[in-house]
Amino acid sequence: MLLISGQLAAQTVEGAADPQDAPEVQAELLLLDAEIVESSTEGTALQLAAKQIESKDLSGAATTLERYLITDPESLVVRVEYAIILCRLDDLQAGRFEVAKIAENGLDQPTANRVQAECQITASDMPALKTGEGRVPMRNFRNRNIAILVSGTMITSPLTAQTVGMNSAVRNNVELQQTATGAAQKARIRQPVKMRNVVTTAAASTLQITLLDRSSLTVGPNARLTVNRFVYDPKAKSSSVGTTLVKGTLRFLSGKSARGGRNSINTPAASIGIRGTMVELAVGEDAVTIGKLQPGLVMGGKVDPQTASLIVLRGPGPKAQLGEESGIIDVTAAGKTVTITQPGMAVFVPFLGAAPSAPFQLSNGAYGGFDNMLRTTPSASAPASQQSSSQQSPSQNANSGNTATSTSTAGSGSGAGAAGAAAGTGAGIGSGAVAGILGALAAGGLVAATSTGSDDPVEVEEEDPPVSP
Structure with missing residues (x-):
């Protein structure tokens, strides 16, 4: 119920x-x-x-x-x-x-x-993790008994919906078109999103769409996305979601009922089949920008800044708690399919017609590129000059139906802040890896400067071929 x-x-x-x-x-x-x-x-x-x-x-x-x-x-x-x-x-x-x-x-x-x-971090691994009296108190909600409110509706038949979900968070300049040729309108929080609506985001802008099955699509800056397919059967706890990302970055989290359904994301160069998972993608120039931060990934002259696609499985991993099933993605391009089952593993498709690369562990540097485009960072760790003087408080935004105007330093689409963390892979977290993470954030102006990782971003090599499948 x-x-x-x-x-x-x-x-x-x-x-x-x-x-x-x-x-x-x-x-x-x-x-x-x-x-x-x-x-x-x-x-x-x-x-x-x-x-x-x-x-x-x-x-x-x-x-x-x-x-x-x-x-x-x-x-x-x-x-x-x-x-x-x-x-x-x-x-x-x-x-x-x-x-x-x-x-x-x-x-x-x-x-x-x-x-x-x-997060398997020790005090010696992360000396910057300050503790003690007078620090920010954090509330433990993990074991709280929250009362569930009553009265509602049960849906008992599959739905092929014209309306597929709703804008659940909007930052800065996001536009919504009813069709690919329709007039663009400013996106609003709590605005219904319908089949074949086209989402376009500007620089430093983000949109989160929550679908009826509670899957979520977080669209990064300078992106263009369409929801092409949505079938929802709450009784059977299954759904089917299909989207197309033409350019930019995207984070997809499967809703609980979507984890048994047929979910897919298409890019200009690849098709990604999703089985109960969290996945992030970069397409076009963003894929090239982030790819340059991945040590060993050859960014040769055949890489197409219009169609290049970088796909990473974020989880849930095999050690996920509360019965969350491990995520799996199948990346298909040029007739070849590569399956990824481990979080943090990625593949790269350099151009339309190229096969996917062999899977590789996404470095902290490349992850920092995704983080810079898809997530926010508190201004307490960022230069004051990068904060908006017109930023609204949550209470001003609540229930207003208007676009939120928070302008955190994340979401710029540059990806440059990730260069310092290229050495870390996420497999472990010694002090060097933590320094790399902090260095990546510092390079992007997100935290105070600290030491960076030792690996430099991969340079574009015009005569080298793309990474081999």
């Missing part, structure tokens, strides 16, 4: 209802809208995430906290809980990056102990 409170049910969905949507779709949109409203403040976002964890939905909790951090990058409480959830999903590389962003702000001792245990 899907549950919602009477108070939240009174909220109206932003945007006109589509007459082609079944009543069940409208009911599900109302539930989704209530979740977005519920996660619009720090406390309620943490409570919703705690409720999702209690229902053994770590991926859903990650989506909720990612949503909040897009519009409020300054919340250290949310960020540390987000880092711990990523580590519990066995995405240690991403979790450690988030820890590095908040390390110099300091943590209280119980929270530091949780972070070190879940």
